[in-house]
Amino acid sequence: xxxxxxxxxxxxTKRGQNVTFRCDPISEHNRxxxxxxxxxxxPEFLTYFQNEAQLxxxxxxxxxxxAERPKGSxxxxxxxxxxxxxxxxxxxxxxxxxxxxxxxxxxxxLTVT
Amino acid sequence: EDKVVQSPLSLVVHxxxxxxxxxSYEVTNFRSxxxxxxxxxxxxxxxxxxxxxxxxxSGRLSSILDKKELFxxxxxxxxxxxxSAVYLCAVGGRGTASKLTFGTGTRL
Numbered sequence: 001x002x003x004x005x006x007x008x009x010x011x012x013t014k015r016g017q018n019v020t021f022r023c024d025p026i027s028e029h030n031r032x033x034x035x036x037x038x039x040x041x042x043p044e045f046l047t048y049f050q051n052e053a054q055l056x057x058x059x060x061x062x063x064x065x066x067a068e069r070p071k072g073s074x075x076x077x078x079x080x081x082x083x084x085x086x087x088x089x090x091x092x093x094x095x096x097x098x099x100x101x102x103x104x105x106x107x108x109x110l111t112v113t
Numbered sequence: 114e115d116k117v118v119q120s121p122l123s124l125v126v127h128x129x130x131x132x133x134x135x136x137s138y139e140v141t142n143f144r145s146x147x148x149x150x151x152x153x154x155x156x157x158x159x160x161x162x163x164x165x166x167x168x169x170x171s172g173r174l175s176s177i178l179d180k181k182e183l184f185x186x187x188x189x190x191x192x193x194x195x196x197s198a199v200y201l202c203a204v205g206g207r208g209t210a211s212k213l214t215f216g217t218g219t220r221l
Contacts, residue, residue, distance in 0.1 A: 033212065040214030041119070042201050043156070056210040091155065091180075099145055099163065099205075102213060104155040 002026070006092050006106035012111045013082055020078045021108045025094030032075050033102060034067055035091040036060070043091055043104075049075060082112045115140040117216035119202050121168060124221050128191050129196070134219045136166050136202030137184040146178055150203040151218065156201055187221075197221060 005024040013019050025032050030051050033041035046055040046065070051072040061067075064082075069075040079086055089109050093102040136168045138146065145163045149156035160169045160205055162178035162185060169176050173192075179183045189196055199220050203213035 033210070040217065042203070042217050043213075044209075045212045045214070048212055056208075057211065069164055074115035083218040099161075099211075101158045101161050102156065104149075 004092055004094055004103055006090075006105035006108050008086065009106065010109045010111075012113065015082060015084060015112055017082055018078065019081045019082060021033075021090055021092075021110075023075045023077070023092030024073070025075070025092070026103060027073075029094035029096050029097050029103070030072065030111075031097070032069060032093075033093045034075070034077050034092065035104075037089040037091055037107070046077075046090075049054055063108060084111075086110060086111045087112045088091055115204060115206060115214040117202055117214055119200075119216035119219050121219060122217065124207070126192055126221070128168045128192055128194060131188065131190045132186040132192060132221065134189075134200050134221070135155045136216060137185065138202075138204045139183065140204045140206050140214065142207035143180065147203045147205070147213065148176055148187050149203065150187075151199045151201055152197075157199075161219060192221075196197075216221055 007022045032049040034046040037043045049069040064080045067077045078111040091107045093104045120135045147161045160176045165180040173190045176187045197200040199218040201218045203215045
């Protein structure tokens with residue numbers, strides 16, 4: 001169990017630029033989640049994949065956000081035309097089938113200047 | 114909409130003290146309640162509770178769920194400096210995603 005891996009760890013970008021984050025879940029986990037966490041808050045759900053299918057998206061996920069999981073393994077989260085309000089920690093988590101706990105990666109901290 | 118409220122928001126204790134953290138929730142079609150510990154990075158899993166009245170225990174940490182009153186507590190006995198963290202409570206429903214809804218956490 002190598003854990004959930006996220007890349008990059010930190011990203012500083014200028015407002016208006018596009019950014020892409022990557023998540024590699026635990027290998028046997030077919031369910032993958034993206035969350036966003038701002039200072040002093042708990043993680044907020046963004047989107048969910050079961051294998052390669054994106055089955056649920058939060059209304060927090062504006063049309064500037066897109067996520068993919070093309071082969072049912074790693075996932076990417078892209079934010080287009082970044083805004084200062086996008087500054088947050090983006091957490092990826094995965095789990096197996098059934099009623100099982102989420103395992104989180106260390107997150108990508110995004111700062112939009 | 115699912116909701117989780119944790120109290121207190123923050124807590125300062127001395128080493129050796131016993132602390133109790135509280136979590137109340139509202140969720141459609143309850144499936145599970147989970148506790149996580151978050152230091153500087155990823156939340157790490159502590160407990161998952163699905164049934165009322167059954168205590169889960171791991172070392173100095175323990176937790177119990179009351180599904181009738183819709184709350185859970187996390188107890189930490191003989192606290193140590195390494196227990197300093199944010200403790201997050203989350204609930205999962207039975208929807209498509211079985212996603213977790215988190216509280217804002219208690220900073221210990």
